[in-house]
Amino acid sequence: MKILVGYKRVVDYNVRIQVKPDGSGVVTEGVKLSANPFDEIALEEALRLREKGIATDVVVATIGPADCQAHLRNGLAMGANRAIHVVTSEAIQPLTAARTLLKLIEKEQPDLVILGKQAIDDDCNQTGQMLAALWNRPQATFASKVEISGSTAKVTREVDAGLETIEIDLPAVITTDLRLNEPRFTKLPDIMKAKSKPLESIPLESLGVESGDSLKTTAYAAPPKRSKGVMVKDVAELVALLKTKGLV
Amino acid sequence: MTISPLVSLRERLPQLKLTTDATDLEHYGRDWTRRWTPAPLAIALPADIAEVQTIVRWANETGVAIVPSGGRTGLSGGAVAANGELVVSLERMNRVLGFDAADRTLTVQPGIALEAVHNAAREHGLIYPVDFGARGSCQIGGNIATNAGGIRVIRYGNTRNWIASLKVVTGAGELLELNRSLVKNATGYDLRHLFIGSEGTLGLVVEATLALTEAPPASQVLLFAVPHMQALMQVFGACRSRLQLSAFEFFTDRALHHVRAHGAQAPFEQVSPYYVVTEFDAADEAAQAEALAVFEHCLEQGWVSDGVLSQSEAQARSLWRLREGITESLAPHKPYKNDISVRIGVVPAFLQEMQELLTREYPQFDVVWFGHIGDGNLHINIVKPAEIDYAAFIAECERVTELMCEVLRRHGGSISAEHGIGLVKKAYLASARSVEEIALMRGIRAVLDPRGVMNPGKLF
């Protein structure tokens, strides 16, 4: 069984995001970039399926600028067999990402595609669902448990009401939630081995993907600063203040 | 009938927050050590410098002793009040008072938590580099009073290096402003440094101006599995020669056992007797390549058997948790703590002797080694076996500490690297300081605190 894993590079989760002074985007120069945490979970799940003998081939794919190679090497060091780099200097939106991934599916013929439920840079939560629709295959989103038997997958999903378990036929798209697993650390010997693992670069233009980018970002702004609190002497003063502010 | 001295304190400071509630007495009467039963007279929580000063003057008149109290994360019993003292907690004086961009300093009240200082510095695009596991609870006043070290001493030094100015109320009740943030001030004795590391015995720190610095470039964390003790310093040498280190820490398999029992993730499938956590500047891929080269070299030499490298901040934090979680994971076992240091050059010989000593003397105890080995600082914790009575356990540990002092003396080391002497290490002060030095310390104390009201019974 072959698994294709989406593996996007984003500004590290623990970095304090700063908006560029001219409002044209967020600062990424000199900022730590890491794998999207949900994608790391996706890769970990694929590796575990391979370790259980269910999968044989784990392919990580990223769509991003030329310097994403080091990022893909990290995915290879974590344990993926191969990597595919779809090179584009432009930031793309979910529909374009889904169409691009569909091209990779046509090329690779995976039995399972695992993506993060969302990427923490744009928080769209759309790519997996769009990909399943375009591919015309089942989807199981927000997975917190995945069990494969034969050509079906039993997936526990984190939904508003709690947990929901569904069974889907493979090939299919699964998107990961936070509790699915805890990704492993990357071993230094594996980082060395990753240098010689296959990494294929494909220019996005060469895939003939029709752009689905229809949103235009007009400006970025930092959230408003929390205003300073005020100290009140007693309940009466608190009530009076709330009233003047029109809050009660 | 004797009138409680608290009556006159209340008279003098009617607004002072003062409590004698039993749970407060217990809560504020002890630090992280659990050897002494808290028995303070009362707890005062002053709101400003004037209140602190009045309290100290009152103490001079009544003879009631004062125990300055910070976050009480201290590991030497320095903040323990077991003899009817007035605990003076600075926790309500916890504000940032100002930032000076030209000076690159942050002025704070003493009760501010170390982590709040970190956050305040970051607000201004700078860092306050002293850092360690107790950051969320310990206070800057306590850090100053113990000259706290931590995990970045290798790069930035101890708390002492970062104190631009101090306001203190001496044991005699005088308010002093020491150094006024001057970078250069050649006007005689620098009294500021007397108060740093004085463990509350000379006066109370009531305000501090901290030097800040620019944040280092992005970093990565390496964890190495090290097969034998003598390789630790070889690995240190290899790392230091090729990487810009900001931390170099070690721990043993026993320590890992305890943090894992506390919920941490195992880094390797194979058990290794020693581990090293090191953090280095990794602004670009070249630095990662250097780290790999260091690893390859160490692997060839047989100094490491495995290693992992953080790929994200989240992973860096989980690797750090393996080291930083040790103290907390051991706390329920009430361990006997050693916090010893030697100069870096003699660490290998010292490690060898300590290992022999402890294997010989503690065959039955769980001995947990960890610490800031890049600074020559080892924390050796002895865990009490369940079947042994606590008093007997401490007596046995103290017997071995005497022997440890001998080894330390031979190597010119110190019985307290960063936790302070407090109550815990009082009996061993003479192993690290000469008779003349101790006499001078007492003399200085007598000048600044003539009635001996400041934290009596601690340090000496």
Ligand SMILES: Cc1cc2nc3c(=O)[nH]c(=O)nc-3n(C[C@H](O)[C@H](O)[C@H](O)COP(=O)(O)OP(=O)(O)OC[C@H]3O[C@@H](n4cnc5c(N)ncnc54)[C@H](O)[C@@H]3O)c2cc1C
């Ligand atoms: C998990 C953990 C990890 C730790 N790691 C480290 C480490 O890496 N490096 C290190 O150096 N220490 C470490 N410690 C020890 C401890 O956190 C430090 O010594 C810290 O500096 C103590 O600060 P505190 O505010 O808790 O002081 P407290 O424990 O409240 O007091 C310590 C001493 O300072 C005095 N004092 C407190 N405030 C004042 C004041 N305003 N004026 C005058 N005297 C005062 C007290 O009387 C006492 O003698 C660790 C502790 C824990 C629990």
Ligand SMILES: Cc1cc2nc3c(=O)[nH]c(=O)nc-3n(C[C@H](O)[C@H](O)[C@H](O)COP(=O)(O)OP(=O)(O)OC[C@H]3O[C@@H](n4cnc5c(N)ncnc54)[C@H](O)[C@@H]3O)c2cc1C
């Ligand atoms: C051209 C020039 C440039 C200078 N530039 C600087 C500068 O940039 N920065 C700066 O700080 N200073 C500067 N100085 C001042 C002077 O050089 C320094 O203060 C220097 O440290 C003094 O050293 P010295 O050995 O000449 O001391 P001396 O002048 O001999 O003595 C200075 C003091 O130290 C005491 N002393 C000397 N030796 C000992 C000892 N072994 N033990 C105890 N006390 C002792 C003396 O009693 C005296 O109080 C400069 C001076 C000159 C002439």
